[in-house]
Amino acid sequence: MSILTVSGLTKSFVTRTIFSDVSFKVESNDKIGIVGVNGSGKTTLFRVLTGTEDYDSGSIIKEKQLSISYMEQHSDYTSQNSPLDEVLSLFSHFERMEQQIEEINKKLELYPDKTWLEAQQKLNERYISEGGMTYKSRCRATLLGLGFLESELSLPLEKLSGGQRTRVLLAKILLSGADLLLLDEPTNHLDIRAIQWLEDFLSTYKGAVLVISHDRYFLDKICNKTFEIENETLKEYKGNYTKFKELKALDRLTAERDYERKQKEIERIEGIIEQQKRFNQERNYVTIKSKQKQIEHIKATVVDPPKDPDEVEFTFTACSETGQDALIVDNVSQQFGDRVLFSNVNMLIKAKDRAFLTGPNGCGKTTLLRIITGEQTPTSGSCKKGSRVEYGYYDQNIGGLDMSKTIFDEIGYSFPTMTNGKIRSALGTFLFRGDEVFKEIKKLSGGERARVELAKLMLRRTNFLILDEPTNHLDIASKEALEDALLGYDGTMLVISHDRYFVNKLATQIFAMEENESGKGSKVVHYIGGYENYLNELEKKKQTVVVETVKETKENDYHRRKAEESERRKRKTRIARLEEEMEKCESEKQALEESLSADGVGGDYEKIVELSNQIAAATEKYDKLYEEWATLVEEDE
Numbered sequence: 146m147s148i149l150t151v152s153g154l155t156k157s158f159v160t161r162t163i164f165s166d167v168s169f170k171v172e173s174n175d176k177i178g179i180v181g182v183n184g185s186g187k188t189t190l191f192r193v194l195t196g197t198e199d200y201d202s203g204s205i206i207k208e209k210q211l212s213i214s215y216m217e218q219h220s221d222y223t224s225q226n227s228p229l230d231e232v233l234s235l236f237s238h239f240e241r242m243e244q245q246i247e248e249i250n251k252k253l254e255l256y257p258d259k260t261w262l263e264a265q266q267k268l269n270e271r272y273i274s275e276g277g278m279t280y281k282s283r284c285r286a287t288l289l290g291l292g293f294l295e296s297e298l299s300l301p302l303e304k305l306s307g308g309q310r311t312r313v314l315l316a317k318i319l320l321s322g323a324d325l326l327l328l329d330e331p332t333n334h335l336d337i338r339a340i341q342w343l344e345d346f347l348s349t350y351k352g353a354v355l356v357i358s359h360d361r362y363f364l365d366k367i368c369n370k371t372f373e374i375e376n377e378t379l380k381e382y383k384g385n386y387t388k389f390k391e392l393k394a395l396d397r398l399t400a401e402r403d404y405e406r407k408q409k410e411i412e413r414i415e416g417i418i419e420q421q422k423r424f425n426q427e428r429n430y431v432t433i434k435s436k437q438k439q440i441e442h443i444k445a446t447v448v449d450p451p452k453d454p455d456e457v458e459f460t461f462t463a464c465s466e467t468g469q470d471a472l473i474v475d476n477v478s479q480q481f482g483d484r485v486l487f488s489n490v491n492m493l494i495k496a497k498d499r500a501f502l503t504g505p506n507g508c509g510k511t512t513l514l515r516i517i518t519g520e521q522t523p524t525s526g527s528c529k530k531g532s533r534v535e536y537g538y539y540d541q542n543i544g545g546l547d548m549s550k551t552i553f554d555e556i557g558y559s560f561p562t563m564t565n566g567k568i569r570s571a572l573g574t575f576l577f578r579g580d581e582v583f584k585e586i587k588k589l590s591g592g593e594r595a596r597v598e599l600a601k602l603m604l605r606r607t608n609f610l611i612l613d614e615p616t617n618h619l620d621i622a623s624k625e626a627l628e629d630a631l632l633g634y635d636g637t638m639l640v641i642s643h644d645r646y647f648v649n650k651l652a653t654q655i656f657a658m659e660e661n662e663s664g665k666g667s668k669v670v671h672y673i674g675g676y677e678n679y680l681n682e683l684e685k686k687k688q689t690v691v692v693e694t695v696k697e698t699k700e701n702d703y704h705r706r707k708a709e710e711s712e713r714r715k716r717k718t719r720i721a722r723l724e725e726e727m728e729k730c731e732s733e734k735q736a737l738e739e740s741l742s743a744d745g746v747g748g749d750y751e752k753i754v755e756l757s758n759q760i761a762a763a764t765e766k767y768d769k770l771y772e773e774w775a776t777l778v779e780e781d782e
Contacts, residue, residue, distance in 0.1 A: 146173050146208075147172055147173075147208070148171055148207070149170065149194070149205070149206070149207055149325065149353075150170050150171075150204075150206040151168055151170070151203070151204070151205050151206075152168045152203055152204045153166050153168060153203035153204065154190075154193065154203035154204075154205065155201045155202045156186070156189060156190075156193060156198075156200045162377050163186040163189050163377070164185075164186045164374060164378065165377050165378065166203075167203070167379040168203075169372060169379060169381055171353050171355065173324070173352070173353055174351070174352075175355075175369060175370060176347060176348070176350075176353070176354045176356075176367050176369050177353075177354065177355050177368060177370045177371070177372055178356055178357075178358060178368040178370070178371045178372070178386060179372045179373075180357075180359075180372070180373050180386070181373055181374035181375055181620075182375075182620045182621075183592045183620045186374050187357045187374055188357065190374070193205070194213070194327065195213060195215045195327065211324050211325060212321075212322075212323040212324045212325070213323055213325045213327060214321040214323035214326050215327040216315055216318045216326075216327065216328045216331060217329055218329040218330040221307075222302075222310045222311060222314045223302050223303055223310055224302045224313075225301060225302070225303065226301070226302060227299045227300055227301060227302070228288055228297065228298050228299075228300070228302065228305070228309075228313045229284060229298040229299065231302060231313055231317065232313065232316050232317055232320060233280075233281065235321065236284070239272070239276075239280055242268060242271070242272050242277060243272075243277070245268060246265065246268055246269065249264055249268065250265065253265065283320065284320065285298065287320055288312075288313070288316050290339065290343075290346070291312045291316055291335065291339050291342065291343070292312065292335060292336055292338070292506055293309070308333075308334030309334070311333075311334050312334055312335070315328075319343075319346060324352045325352060325353045325354075326347075326350070326352060326354045326355070327355050328354065328356040328357070329356075329357045330357055330358060331343065331356065331358070332358060332360045332363055332643075335506075335643070336504070336506040336643055337505075337643050337645060338505050339505075339506075340360070340643065340645075343363075344363060347367045354367070359616075359620055359621050359624065360644060360645075360646070361387075361621060361624075361644075362644070362645040362646040362649075364386035365385045365386050365387050365646075366385075367385075368384075368386065369383075369384070369385070370382065370383060370384070371384065371385065371388070371389035373389065375451070375454065376451055376454075397450065397451065400448065400450045400451065401450045403448075404447065404448065404449065407447050411440055411443055411444065414436050414439055414440050414443075415440065417432075417436055418433050418437065421433045421436070454622060455576055456576075456622050456623070456626050457574065457622075457627075458626065459574075459626050459627050459629070460574075460603060461602075461603055461634040461636070462636075463606075463607070463608035463634065463635045463636030464535060464606040464607055464608050465533055465535075465608055466496070466533065466608070467496045467532060467533045467608050467609065467637065468496065468534070469531075470493065470494075470495060471494050471495060471496045471498065471531040471534055471609055471637040472492065472494040472517065472528070472529070472530060472609070472639070473492070473493055473528070474490055474491060474517065474526070474528050475491060475526055475527050476489050476490070476491060476525065476526040477490040477516060477523045477525070477526030477527070478490070478523060478524050478525045478526055479516065479521075479524050480524045480666075485665040485666035486508075486509040486512060486666050486667065487508070487509045487512075487669070488661065488665070488666050488667075488668065489526075489668065490526070490668070490669045492671070494639060495637075496531070497636070497637055498654060499637075499640070499652055499653045499654075500638065500640070500652070500654050500655070500656060501640050501641070501642060501654070501655050501656070502514070502639065502640070502641045502655075502656050502657075502658065503641075503642070503648070503655055503656070503657050503658065503679075504657060504658030509658065509666070509667055510613075510658060514611055514613055516528060517639070518538050518611060533608070534608060534609045535607040535608050535609065536607060536609050536610075537602050537605050537609065537611065538613075539598060539599070539610070539611070539615050540598075540613055541613040541614035541615075541617055543591075543594045543595060545598060545601070546598060547586065549586075549587070550585070551582070551583045551584060551585055551586070552581070552582050552583070552584055552589075553568060553569075553572070553582040555586060555597060555601075556568050556571065556597075556601065556604070559601055560601075560604055568582075571600060571603075571604060574600075575596045575597070575600045576596065577593075577596070590618075592618040592620065592623070594618070595615075595617070595618040595619055596619075596623070599615070599627070607636070608637065609638070609639070610634070610636060610637070610639075610640075611638075611639050612638065612639075612640040612641070612642075613640075614643065615627065615640065615642070616642060616647050624644070624646075628647060628651060631651055632650070632651065645676050648676040649675045649676035649677055650675070651675075652674070652676060653674070653675075654672065654673050654674070655672040655676070655679045656669050656671055656672075657669070657670050657671075657672060713781065716777050716780060716781050719773075719777060720774060720777050720778060720781070723770050723773060723774040723777070724774065727767060727771060727774065730763055730766050730767045730770060731767065733763050734760060734764060737759050737763060738760060
């Protein structure tokens with residue numbers, strides 16, 4: 146069932162058409178990925194769908210009472226609430242119901258009236274059926290799933306980073322229960338663990354989801370359809386991102402072959418026309434006229450193969466060879482006050498390795514890179530740079546740019562020996578052309594600033610690239626161009642990235658920052674191979690833990706059974722002994738009673754008292770033995 150139908154939608158800004166004649170439908174359980182280069186109109190489409198922007202023509206038909214929740218990519222979301230209180234505010238109706246239930250309970254204590262009892266039952270049933278018993282735990286679980294620490298849940302939002310505040314907004318949108326979620330780059334501020342949690346959440350979400358994302362692994366996991374906005378049009382493909390790439394390549398090949406076939410047919414017919422012209426007979430002109438109409442008909446059906454958008458042209462070349470050991474990290478630890486960030490980190494990176502550093506947000510990855518480059522001093526340990534190694538560092542915050550300069554001046558200042566022509570040529574490969582090179586850096590988007598920083602890195606010619614989240618601000622086409630360039634790089638790399646597609650394509654080894662067994666800070670665990678192999682190794686670890694747990698359980702069960710058997714044997718032995726003692730005690734008691742009845746005793750008062758005391762003692766002893774015996778027999782049953 147379609148909950149949203151878009152027909153012939155067109156949107157322009159002044160003289161530029163963003164997209165035109167866009168048509169598609171969204172079904173109630175669709176999970177749709179929207180892809181396209183930066184500036185292609187993806188975010189504009191979302192704003193049009195939510196009504197925050199007008200459109201020029203076309204129609205948008207929504208199902209009656211359709212609820213939509215929209216998460217913008219860039220939002221200055223804040224509040225004086227804590228993250229948990231802010232998300233709980235979604236469920237204020239449950240708080241009101243709780244107050245009503247409490248008021249009814251108080252009235253029932255004073256006036257146990259049938260009317261109040263029925264009201265209490267009805268309200269309790271509604272509270273439970275709508276999720277009142279679980280809403281607090283769901284709010285907490287969602288925030289923790291999106292990467293918050295337990296200690297951060299009670300902090301004021303205004304004291305959190307912009308990325309953390311965006312995650313609070315995402316949590317509210319996910320828990321809104323809307324029929325349609327519009328998510329613009331929801332994975333931007335998430336680490337791998339949080340992205341995996343989000344994938345699981347969205348995969349089982351009961352409503353529809355439209356998501357703009359440059360995270361190809363994420364799109365592969367959740368999407369059943371892909372919309373691509375390219376050359377001012379939107380095209381729909383069935384399947385996830387990988388399937389979309391296959392279908393698009395097939396469409397492109399089909400279009401190129403059809404174009405070539407028609408061009409060849411036009412050339413063939415034009416050859417016939419030239420031949421007929423040479424004959425110069427009346428009947429030949431009739432043929433010529435017919436053939437010209439044939440050409441016109443074919444030309445009317447000719448569609449030029451779609452042009453690929455301009456792509457960045459990365460090329461990284463090592464300035465020189467290095468020694469075999471490019472980097473040795475020896476027992477490095479970092480501590481701030483009482484807080485241990487990481488400890489006893491050991492890494493060996495060989496020449497031409499493509500090593501990746503992964504781990505949750507806040508575990509110390511960037512700090513470790515800064516220690517390696519010499520920007521920070523570790524609490525203990527050392528980092529040794531290999532022979533002839535020259536670092537080239539990319540900062541995820543793009544802090545190496547002067548915001549007051551233009552793009553052209555930034556490159557010219559950094560590389561004073563470059564001619565103006567070479568500067569323009571270099572910037573052209575990064576899609577800065579014409580007057581665009583004179584844009585001020587402070588006015589550039591995040592993606593544009595990233596391209597400037599990468600241009601500087603490329604021109605610097607080093608032999609060991611240290612990259613901190615290099616794909617963060619890049620669209621998919623730029624990511625793929627960067628991947629290809631790094632695959633061809635003849636130097637060494639150490640990269641931090643949450644982009645699993647990027648990691649899997651490039652990594653030859655992974656250093657994963659994982660929690661120490663002591664709970665104090667992180668440790669680094671080494672894995673050979675790419676991301677898929679890393680996942681396999683993690684799965685093996687989990688299976689090993691499960692096997693060891695089962696083994697331990699079996700061993701515990703074995704020891705428990707042995708202990709129970711031992712106790713059972715001891716119990717049976719004790720029961721047998723008690724029965725013997727009870728029988729002996731019974732015999733002694735019987736003999737004493739016979740002595741008391743014997744002739745000559747009736748007149749001996751002292752003897753009577755003595756025998757009576759002995760009989761009482763024997764009876765008391767028997768009773769104690771019987772009580773213990775009865776208890777043991779009951780335990781043995």
